[in-house]
Structure formats: structure tokens, C-alpha cells
Amino acid sequence: MDRREFIKKxxxxxxxxxxxxxxxxxxxxSDDVNKTSIVxxxxxxxxxxxxxxxxxxxxxxxxxxxxxxxxxxxxxxxxRLPEQAANTNPEVVxxxxxxxxxxxxxxVRVFDRTVNEARRCYHQSGIADAVKKxxxxxxxxxxxxxxxxxxxxxxxKEWPIYSEIIDADKVINIPIAKHHGLAKLTMSMKNxxxxxxxxxxxxxxxxxxxxxxxxxxxxxxxxxxxxIRILTGNGPQGGxxxxxxxxxxxxxxxxxxxxDSYGATLFGMKGEDLGYVRLADRAGLGTMDLTKIxxxxxxx
Numbered sequence: 001m002d003r004r005e006f007i008k009k010x011x012x013x014x015x016x017x018x019x020x021x022x023x024x025x026x027x028x029x030s031d032d033v034n035k036t037s038i039v040x041x042x043x044x045x046x047x048x049x050x051x052x053x054x055x056x057x058x059x060x061x062x063x064x065x066x067x068x069x070x071x072x073x074x075x076x077x078x079x080r081l082p083e084q085a086a087n088t089n090p091e092v093v094x095x096x097x098x099x100x101x102x103x104x105x106x107x108v109r110v111f112d113r114t115v116n117e118a119r120r121c122y123h124q125s126g127i128a129d130a131v132k133k134x135x136x137x138x139x140x141x142x143x144x145x146x147x148x149x150x151x152x153x154x155x156x157k158e159w160p161i162y163s164e165i166i167d168a169d170k171v172i173n174i175p176i177a178k179h180h181g182l183a184k185l186t187m188s189m190k191n192x193x194x195x196x197x198x199x200x201x202x203x204x205x206x207x208x209x210x211x212x213x214x215x216x217x218x219x220x221x222x223x224x225x226x227x228i229r230i231l232t233g234n235g236p237q238g239g240x241x242x243x244x245x246x247x248x249x250x251x252x253x254x255x256x257x258x259x260d261s262y263g264a265t266l267f268g269m270k271g272e273d274l275g276y277v278r279l280a281d282r283a284g285l286g287t288m289d290l291t292k293i294x295x296x297x298x299x300x
Contacts, residue, residue: 037057037253037293037294037295037296038057038251038252038253038255038258038259038262038293038294038295038296039053039056039057039251039252039253039296039297039298040053040249040250040251040262040295040296040297040298041053041056041249041250041251041252041297041298041299041300042247042248042249042297042298042299042300043248043298043299043300044248044300045091045300046089046091046092046095046226046228046248046250047091047092047094047095048300049248049249049250049298049300050091050092050095050096050224050250050252051095051099052298052300053224053250053251053252053298054096054099054222054224054252056252056296056298057222057252057253057254057296060099060100060102060103061103063170063172063221063222064099064100064103064104064105064170064221065103065104065169065170066103066104066105067104067105067106067169068100068103068104068105068106068169068170069105069106069107069109069167069168069169069170070100070105070107070108070109070168070169070170070171070172071108071109071110071111071164071165071168071170071171071172072093072096072097072100072108072109072110072136072172072174073110073111073112073165073171073172073173073174073175073191073192073194073195073220074087074088074092074093074110074112074127074174074175074176074191074226075087075088075112075174075175075176075186075191075194076088076111076112076114076121076122076125076127076194077112077113077114077115077116077121077194077236078114078115078116078121078125078236078237078238079116079117079120079121079124080124080125080237080238080239081124081125081126082125082126082229083229083241083244084231084238084239084240084241084244085176085178085229085230085231085238085243085244086176086178086231086235086236086237086238086239087121087125087127087176088125088127088174088175088176088226089176089226089228089229090125090126090127090129090130090131091130091228092174092224092226092228092250093110093127093130093131093134093174094130094131094133094134094136095134096172096174096224097110097130097131097134097135097136098134098135100136100172101134101135101136105170107137108131108135108136108137109136109137109138109139109164109168110127110131110136110137110138111138111139111140111141111162111164112141112194112195113141113162113193113194113195113196113197114141114194115237118140118141119140122138122140141162143197145162145163145164146160146161146162146163146197146198147160147161147162147163147166148160148161149161149166149217151213151214151216151217152217153209153210153212153213153214153216153217154209154212154213155203155206155209155210155213156203156210156213156214159196159197159198159214160196160197160198161195161196161197161217161218162195162196162197165195165218170221170222171218171219171220171221172220172221172222172223172224173188173191173192173220173222173223173224173256174191174223174224174225174226175187175188175190175191175223175225175226176225176226176227176230176231177225177226177227177230177231177263177266177267178230178231178232178235178236178238179231179232179233179234179235179236179238179243179267180235180236181235181236182204182207183207183208183211183274183275183276184269184273184274184275185260185263185264185267185269185274186235186236187225187259187260187263187264188215188220188223188225188256188259188260188263189211189212189214189215189256189257189260189276189277189280190211190276192211192214192215192218193211193214195218196214207275207276208274208275208276208278208279209276209279211276211280212276212279212280212283212285215256215280215285216283216285219256220256221254222252222253222254223252223253223254223255223256223259224250224251224252225250225251225252225259225260225262225263226250227247227249227250227251227263227266228246228247228248228249228250229244229245229246229247230244230245230247230266230267231243231244232244232245232267247266249266251263255286255287255293256280256285256286257271257277257280257281257285257286257287257288258286258287258288258290258293260274260276260277260280261277261281261287261288261289261290261293262290262293262295264277265290271288271289271290272288
């Protein structure tokens with residue numbers, strides 16, 4: 001099935017596709033986000049809608065080449081089960097690992113600097129087993145591998161960042177959409193806190209600007225926002241199923257500001273309601289105004 005036929009059969013609501021011609025990885029990503037598309041895919045199977053969203057944004061081979069070392073950054077920060085929506089859905093992560101392997105990636109590495117005890121987080125989230133079965137390489141953070149890099153931002157001038165994300169050929173960000181007591185919501189841009197070393201709580205004093213500074217330095221090749229289940233309250237850790245809402249949705253694209261702006265709508269908010277999204281838009285990191293974004297909707 002060719003791409004045009006796929007789009008037609010998938011039931012896209014939207015007109016055409018726009019994929020920037022220059023796709024790069026961390027620190028080297030394209031700054032041209034004047035024209036952007038995001039794909040919003042819904043359906044019962046997390047794996048199928050993830051694959052469909054990636055196909056509709058241009059296919060995995062637009063992002064991953066044969067021989068690439070790929071880093072996938074999910075949220076694995078909490079000792080919670082998938083049903084509690086504190087971590088990225090394991091089926092979404094596994095689908096992306098498999099796509100990268102099928103595209104000829106040399107290695108697909110998955111990791112996160114957890115908040116709760118790492119072994120329990122990796123196991124309880126279901127991500128460790130899912131990644132292994134998909135052929136990926138999942139490891140705990142090694143504190144010896146943090147390397148201080150210049151950020152040159154308004155709030156962050158430099159910070160220790162995990163070296164494996166710096167050295168990767170391609171970086172794919174797969175956050176979960178959920179409530180956060182301080183930031184209001186945590187999605188794409190805030191997910192980069194999981195590759196920060198040092199005392200991360202220090203950035204809470206200027207959280208919004210710090211997230212923008214960090215996101216200006218770490219620019220993913222592709223972002224896939226997991227909204228299979230969203231955590232609507234008591235985040236980021238959650239715990240009660242009463243705070244979980246099943247959306248059966250993933251959002252894929254290149255512009256992490258646009259994705260976070262759209263993600264806010266899942267909670268009855270707008271991108272402009274989030275301080276870091278407003279600042280990122282103002283800094284030219286991406287596009288907050290959804291009327292300027294081509295939104296391609298798939299229903300499977």
C-alpha cells in the first residue's frame with residue numbers, strides 16, 4: 001500500500017501532509033518550524049495507532065536511517081502500573097522500538113532517570129519487558145555518563161546531560177500527557193528532565209524558562225505524545241484510577257511546542273495556559289497557535 005492509499009484508508013481528517021526536508025537529532029535539529037504538521041491518531045490498539053501516526057507524518061525512514069544509534073526517551077519515572085498513567089504506555093514505546101529496528105537502526109536505547117527506585121519503575125511500568133521483546137536495549141541510568149554541556153539559556157547556562165542522548169544519531173521523545181502540580185501539565189518539553197543530572201529540583205524556581213532553555217538545547221528528531229491514558233489530577237505520580245481518563249490517542253510530529261499545545265486541549269486547556277509553552281513560542285522554538293498548524297486526524 002503506498003502512502004497516498006494509506007492516508008485515504010486511515011480516514012485522515014485534514015488536507016495533505018507537510019514534512020520539513022531537514023530532519024536532525026539532538027542539538028542539531030532544524031530550527032525551521034514555520035510550516036508544521038502534527039498527526040492525532042485514535043483507536044483501541046496503542047501499537048496500531050502509534051504505527052499509523054508515524055506513517056502519516058512521513059514514515060519511520062524519514063527519521064531513522066540504517067545503522068543509526070537511536071535513543072528513545074519515555075517517561076519511566078514512577079513506580080506505577082500502566083493503568084495508573086504515570087509513565088509512558090509500554091505498547092507505544094515497544095511499537096516505536098520495533099519501527100526503528102525495522103528501519104535498520106544499529107541500536108535502540110531506552111532509558112530515564114527515575115524519581116522512584118529505578119528497578120521497580122522499569123518493571124512496574126511494563127516498559128522494560130516491552131522494550132526487550134521489541135529488540136531494544138533498556139538500561140538504568142549510569143551516573144558516570146552525565147556530561148556538562150553549555151545550555152546558554154536565560155535560566156540555564158549549563159547542565160549535566162546524559163551523554164547517550166548527546167551522542168545518539170537520532171532522538172525520539174515519547175512522553176505521557178499528565179497533570180503536574182507545578183507546571184500544570186507535563187508532556188514533551190518537560191520530559192527532558194529525565195536526562196538531566198545533578199539536583200533537578202533547582203530548576204523549579206524558574207521552571208517554565210528552564211524547560212524552554214533545555215528544549216532549545218535538546219531537540220528531538222521526532223516526538224510522540226502518549227495519551228492512551230491521561231492523568232487528570234494528582235500528578236505527576238498519581239496512583240488513583242479515579243484520576244485516569246482513557247483517550248486512546250497518540251500525537252506525533254516534529255514541533256514539540258505544537259504537540260504540547262495540542263496536548264493541553266485534552267485537559268480542557270490551551271497551550272497559552274502553560275507558561276513554558278508561551279515562552280517557547282515567543283523564543284521561536286515552535287508554534288503554539290493551533291490555527292497555524294496542520295492537524296491530521298486518523299481514526300482506526
